[in-house]
Amino acid sequence: MGALDGVRVIELAGIGPGPFCGMMLADMGADVVRIDRAASVRGGDPDRPPAFVNGRGRRSIGVDLKSDAGRELVLRLVEGADVVFEGFRPGVVERLGIGPDDCLARNPALVYGRMTGWGQDGPYATSAGHDINYIALAGVLAHMGRHDTGPVPPLNLVGDMGGGGMYLAYGIVCALLSAQRTGVGQVVDAAMVDGAASLMAFFYGMLHTGFSTPNRGENMLDTGAHFYDVYECSDGEYISLGSIEPQFYAEMVEKLGLDLEDFTDQHDRSRWPELKEKVAAVVATRTRDEWDAVLEGTDVCYAPVLAVSEAVEHPHNVARGTFVDIGGIVQPGPAPRLSATPGEVHRPPPHEGQHTDELLAEAGLGDDEVAALRESGAVA
Numbered sequence: 001m002g003a004l005d006g007v008r009v010i011e012l013a014g015i016g017p018g019p020f021c022g023m024m025l026a027d028m029g030a031d032v033v034r035i036d037r038a039a040s041v042r043g044g045d046p047d048r049p050p051a052f053v054n055g056r057g058r059r060s061i062g063v064d065l066k067s068d069a070g071r072e073l074v075l076r077l078v079e080g081a082d083v084v085f086e087g088f089r090p091g092v093v094e095r096l097g098i099g100p101d102d103c104l105a106r107n108p109a110l111v112y113g114r115m116t117g118w119g120q121d122g123p124y125a126t127s128a129g130h131d132i133n134y135i136a137l138a139g140v141l142a143h144m145g146r147h148d149t150g151p152v153p154p155l156n157l158v159g160d161m162g163g164g165g166m167y168l169a170y171g172i173v174c175a176l177l178s179a180q181r182t183g184v185g186q187v188v189d190a191a192m193v194d195g196a197a198s199l200m201a202f203f204y205g206m207l208h209t210g211f212s213t214p215n216r217g218e219n220m221l222d223t224g225a226h227f228y229d230v231y232e233c234s235d236g237e238y239i240s241l242g243s244i245e246p247q248f249y250a251e252m253v254e255k256l257g258l259d260l261e262d263f264t265d266q267h268d269r270s271r272w273p274e275l276k277e278k279v280a281a282v283v284a285t286r287t288r289d290e291w292d293a294v295l296e297g298t299d300v301c302y303a304p305v306l307a308v309s310e311a312v313e314h315p316h317n318v319a320r321g322t323f324v325d326i327g328g329i330v331q332p333g334p335a336p337r338l339s340a341t342p343g344e345v346h347r348p349p350p351h352e353g354q355h356t357d358e359l360l361a362e363a364g365l366g367d368d369e370v371a372a373l374r375e376s377g378a379v380a
Contacts, residue, residue, distance in 0.1 A: 002029015003341040007082045007176065010035060010074070011058065012065075012098075013352075014087030016131075016156070017164030017192065018115050019054035021085065024169040026057025027334035027343040030083075033359060035074060036352040038064040038380035044351030049327045055349035056326060061360070062353030062380035069378035071097045077363060078103045078110065082179075083172055085113030085188075090120050100187045110185040111175040115168050117159070119191030131159035131192065138163070138196035143203065147217030147224065163195025218269070220244070226276035227252060227266065230305055237288035238305035239295070241279075252300045256282050353380050 007030040011022045026032040034055070041062035044050070064070040075098065078084055084103055086093050093099040100112040117134045118124040124137070135141045135158050136151075145152035168190035179185050206212040206219075218224040227243040243252035246266065253263045256279065263275060283291065288304050295302040306314060312323045312330050324333040327348035334343025356379055360370050373379045 001341055002027075002343060003338055004028040004030040004173075005341070007031065008080060009033065009083040009085070010077055010081045012084070012086035012088070012093070013037065013040075013060075014115070016087070016160045017168065018085065018087035019052075020161050020165030021113070021115065021168040021172070022058060023054045023056055024166065025083075025172070027345060028338075029341065029343070029346075032058045033077065033081075033355075034058045034060045034350070035065070035077075036060050036062050038062045038070070038353070038377060041353035041356075041380035042351075044354070046351070046354060049348035050351060051329055052349040053326075053329065053331045056331075057346050058350055059347075059355035059359060060350040060352055061356045064378050064380075065096050065098065067376065067378045069373055069376050073363075073373065073378060074098050075102065075106050077359075079106050080363070081107065081110065082176060083111045083113065085115060085168065085172065087115040090116065090125050104185055108185055109179045109183050111172055111179055111188065112185065113168050113172045113175075113188040113190065115164060115190050115192075117164075117192045119194060120189045124193075131156035131164075134159040134163070134192040135196045138193045138200065140196050140200055143214075143216055143222060145216050145222075147215070149217070151216065158199065159192045159196050163197075163199055164190065164192040167195035167198070218272075224269070224272060226272050226279050229276065229279075231280050231283035233286060233288045233291060234284055235287040235289075239283060239288055239291050240303050240305055242301040244301070248299050248301050251298060255294055255298060255300055258282060356380065 004025060007025070009022070009025055009030045009032040011018065011032055011034045013034050013036045022032050022034065063073055065074065078098075094101075100114075103112055104110055114120060116125070117129040118127065132141065132153050135153075138159075140158055141151045141153065143151075144154055168188065171188035171190050175186050175188050203212065207214060212219040212221075216222060220228055223229050227241060227249055230238045230240050232238055241252060243249045249266050250260075253260055258278065262278070265271065286294075291302075292304055311317055317323060321333060323330050324345060326345050329348075334345065337343070357370070360373070360379070365373075370379075
């Protein structure tokens with residue numbers, strides 16, 4: 001029994017942060033039904049699920065949202081749901097007749113989640129964009145990178161997944177708790193620009209106090225400090241050092257075999273570039289495996305920099321069960337971990353429309369109704 005067991009979620013299929021949100025909810029036990037476009041249904045062997053990790057844990061039904069019958073079917077499904085979420089541009093679902101007002105009219109306790117980059121309003125609201133644009137406008141991207149480079153985009157973790165899908169999942173669960181108390185649903189406006197900005201809260205405080213400067217690559221946590229960075233080893237691999245606290249810093253100096261007197265004033269920023277060169281020169285004398293032997297298990301605040309293929313095999317991750325094998329694809333397991341109602345991957349990603357018959361039967365449609373929907377092309 002997952003923490004969200006008994007919660008029915010309708011997901012209007014999208015890309016990026018929406019599916020990530022659906023994965024998080026499904027991992028915690030929610031029954032997530034993904035509504036795919038009827039035109040995208042191509043069939044597929046259920047024993048060979050698609051390699052779309054963020055799509056795990058769902059069932060899928062293929063529906064033509066532009067048809068009257070398809071629209072009515074979605075609203076019928078909404079009547080028995082707790083949550084609906086979508087990731088279209090503002091106004092699209094309203095034009096389709098399945099927007100918040102339409103759905104809440106059928107189910108007043110419904111939580112309606114909306115995932116966009118810019119939000120439902122504002123000058124950019126109807127413009128196209130991607131993760132890189134949202135974190136740029138949020139004041140995030142300018143602070144990522146080294147002092148001698150331009151900003152460095154960090155995969156699409158900060159905007160799409162962290163500031164987007166994770167904040168949408170959080171907002172949905174908050175709204176669900178409210179609906180359980182009040183019987184009244186609401187709309188969750190999750191914008192990636194808002195979420196990315198929220199993730200920067202700690203750094204706004206650091207800038208306000210003067211602990212950090214607005215200049216990229218010269219601060220403690222943005223590669224400016226010699227004790228908080230990645231360093232290349234003799235074999236071309238990398239290690240990470242994060243020795244912030246004085247006792248950890250002292251151990252770093254000792255374990256690396258550095259001159260303690262030369263490294264006494266840890267927070268003298270004027271010496272950081274010089275000290276970084278000295279640390280880099282020492283690290284470059286050994287392979288990553290050799291540094292593992294010296295630094296793993298110490299209080300240096302150390303870890304080897306691993307690629308995905310290496311991370312899944314590392315003893316710590318293996319011991320924790322951090323990764324799982326679902327349908328022959330090794331992938332991250334559910335997180336975070338709950339002691340009484342742990343998350344679980346309940347099923348592999350579905351093919352588009354794979355569960356159409358099953359879900360129509362659950363919705364109480366008779367054979368004649370199903371036949372009419374199929375004949376009209378409203379479902380696939």
